[in-house]
Each structure stands twice: as C-alpha cells, then as structure tokens.
Amino acid sequence: MPCNLAPSSRRRKARGRITLLFALIVLALTVLPTASFAGTDTAGNVLTTDEGSTPSGVEGDLYWAGQSLNLDDTSIGRDIIAAGETLSIRDCTVGGAVRLAARTIDIAKTTIDGSVTVAGQHVVLNADSTASCFYAIGETVALRGSTKSAVLAGDTVTIDGTVDGDVEVWADKLILGKNACITGTVSAHVSQDPERAEGARVGALKIDRTENENTSTVNDTIGGIVAAALSTCLIALLLELVFPRATASAAGMLHQRPTPLWVSGLLGTIAIVPTVLLLIISIAGLSLAGTLMCAVIGIALVSTAFAGCAIARMVGHNQNRYAMAAVGGVAAGVLTGLPLIGDFISGVAFVFTLGYVIQIIWRNAHLKPQQPANTPGLPTA
Numbered sequence: 001m002p003c004n005l006a007p008s009s010r011r012r013k014a015r016g017r018i019t020l021l022f023a024l025i026v027l028a029l030t031v032l033p034t035a036s037f038a039g040t041d042t043a044g045n046v047l048t049t050d051e052g053s054t055p056s057g058v059e060g061d062l063y064w065a066g067q068s069l070n071l072d073d074t075s076i077g078r079d080i081i082a083a084g085e086t087l088s089i090r091d092c093t094v095g096g097a098v099r100l101a102a103r104t105i106d107i108a109k110t111t112i113d114g115s116v117t118v119a120g121q122h123v124v125l126n127a128d129s130t131a132s133c134f135y136a137i138g139e140t141v142a143l144r145g146s147t148k149s150a151v152l153a154g155d156t157v158t159i160d161g162t163v164d165g166d167v168e169v170w171a172d173k174l175i176l177g178k179n180a181c182i183t184g185t186v187s188a189h190v191s192q193d194p195e196r197a198e199g200a201r202v203g204a205l206k207i208d209r210t211e212n213e214n215t216s217t218v219n220d221t222i223g224g225i226v227a228a229a230l231s232t233c234l235i236a237l238l239l240e241l242v243f244p245r246a247t248a249s250a251a252g253m254l255h256q257r258p259t260p261l262w263v264s265g266l267l268g269t270i271a272i273v274p275t276v277l278l279l280i281i282s283i284a285g286l287s288l289a290g291t292l293m294c295a296v297i298g299i300a301l302v303s304t305a306f307a308g309c310a311i312a313r314m315v316g317h318n319q320n321r322y323a324m325a326a327v328g329g330v331a332a333g334v335l336t337g338l339p340l341i342g343d344f345i346s347g348v349a350f351v352f353t354l355g356y357v358i359q360i361i362w363r364n365a366h367l368k369p370q371q372p373a374n375t376p377g378l379p380t381a
Helices: 006-030 218-240 245-258 258-281 283-315 319-335 342-365
Strands: 038-040 046-048 062-065 068-072 080-083 087-092 098-101 105-110 115-119 123-127 134-141 152-158 166-175 179-189 201-209
Touching: 006 218, 105 179, 115 123, 218 245, 218 283, 218 319, 245 258, 245 283, 245 319, 258 283, 258 342, 283 342, 319 342
Parallel strands: 046 062, 062 080, 068 087, 080 098, 087 105, 098 115, 105 123, 115 134, 123 134, 134 152, 152 166, 166 179, 179 201
Antiparallel strands: 038 046
C-alpha cells in the first residue's frame, strides 16, 4: 500500500476496494451466461464455469468464474485464477500461484508452491496449508497455515499459524493465536492493542497505533473535500476548453432525452465486467479487452468533472460556459468528497458519462451518409 497515506486512509481505501470488488463480482455473476462451459487449450490450460465438475488434474493454469467452486483433491500444474461467491480449495497441490476474488474464500490442506493473493469478505488460509507468501484483504482474514511472509488487511486479522519471515498488518483488531509462530517482525498498524494468546511466539512486534476512522479530524475531512473540489474544477475547465461541443451535447441530451442516457449508462456499466471476461477468454480478444479497460478507466477519471460541467451548463445555459463549468466542477468535487455518499455520487457520474458516450456512438453508427447529426440543443430562455 502507498507509504504516503495515513493508516486510516489506507484502511478506508482498502474497504472501498472490497466494496467495488463485490459489486463487480455481483455484476459478473448476474450477467454471465447461465449455460456452463469448459475447455482445454493446447497448452493444458483449463477454462471453466461448470460448478458441477471438478477436474482431477490440470496440466497448466485453471481459470474459473461462477457462483460456487469446490476444488477437492486436485493437482494444478501452474496457477489458479478464480472469481465467484464462494471458493473452497481442499487437499490440492498447486505448482504456481493462486489468485482469488470472492465473498468467502477457504483454502485448507493445500500445498501451493507460489504466492496466494486473495480478496474477499471472509478469507482463511487454513491449517495444513502452505504457500510461499500470503497477501489477503477482507473483512475478516485468518492465517492458520504456514507461509514465508504475509501482508494482511481487514477489520479483524487473525494469525494462528507459522510465518517464517515478516508480517505486515493493517487492521482494527489483530489476534495472535496460541499456535502463532512468527520468526520475523510483525508490523501492526492497528487501532487497538493486539490480542496475544499465551503460547504465541513472535520474533518482534512493532505496533503503530492508528486512530479509528470514526475519530478522524474534521480538518482532514474538510481538506479532502477542498482538494477534490479544486481538482474536479480544474478538470471541468479543461474539458470545457477542449471539448465544448461534448459538454453542450451532454447538457442538451440530459434535458431533452434523459431516459435513453441513463438506461444505456446502466446497461453499459453492467456489461463491462462480463464483456472484459469474455474478451480475455478469447486469445484474439486480449487487445480488445485491454483497449476497453483503458477506455473505462479514462471515462472513470473524468466522469465526475464531465457530469458536473454538463449539469451546470444545462442549469445555467444563459451564463458564461467557463463560469458554469467551474461551478459544476466544484459542486461535483464537493459531493464526491463527502463521506458515505461520495462513492455513490462518483458511480452516478460514471453511469451518466458512459451513457452519453454510448448514445453518441449509437447515433453516429446509425446516421445515414451526408445526414447531419441532430445534436440535442440546450433549452432556450
């Protein structure tokens, strides 16, 4: 995690990533085809969404996506990459790394030659499981197996296994169980003193007491809101300078035809995850998947400023466009900087901007040759 962020800020960002992860998982599971499929390529890699079958052995990598995966007594030659709601791996051997994203993750009695990188709500590396290193983020994270190093982040982190090296923890609560055996240093960034059971062995314990999120100073919150407002205002002014027709068109579209704008934005947001997954599945679609992800990231970066600028232009259509862009940028930045509702406002702005882009692409694709574009105009005074 970035070293220039306060621990409380790191924890807030970690929880935000978990929330976003769950949203993406839900969208993917909702839109993925109900029919299962499975296939093996010439390199021995297996790609499957079939929950009813468990491969007895995979020569290469295992790629899986779906609702519930129960991998039992299986040998995987290289990596496991999986996403779903519940992932259970038991009595397996993995020759490479494990990359998982799910609500519940349980790894038990499994030998993993490479690293384990997981994100979920409840994450457990159970006893009799080994890995070279364990990186986990979740609401509750438990390390009961053995590893050479670990980086753990969550509300409650439990270490009740063996770590032949150092451990770094970001948590509200750290529990060192009676079976904990850590040869290196535990660097704990926690909001309360760790609970250490009798029998827990730790080479060294460094505690960095952090303030609880609920005790964050008002000045920090105000400073974040001001920074968000100024940066969004600057981006809004740049958009108005470089793309004045786009902001005017979005304002007119929002005024005259808001329903197609919002519906296409929502459908496009839902379709992003399964589209990227399906493109990745197809080797020929890897470049398209990369291009799509770059486009989505670009839209996300400017969506708040673009939405604020367009709405401000619609409201103050008779005013100076740069002044309205600045006002809209400041207002959007303030809203996205507010606690609790900031992420929701950012999501709404993304849906709005994506909907506008989809509507423009759709309209241009259906224009007849030499037919002038019918760009929605702003309301007249």
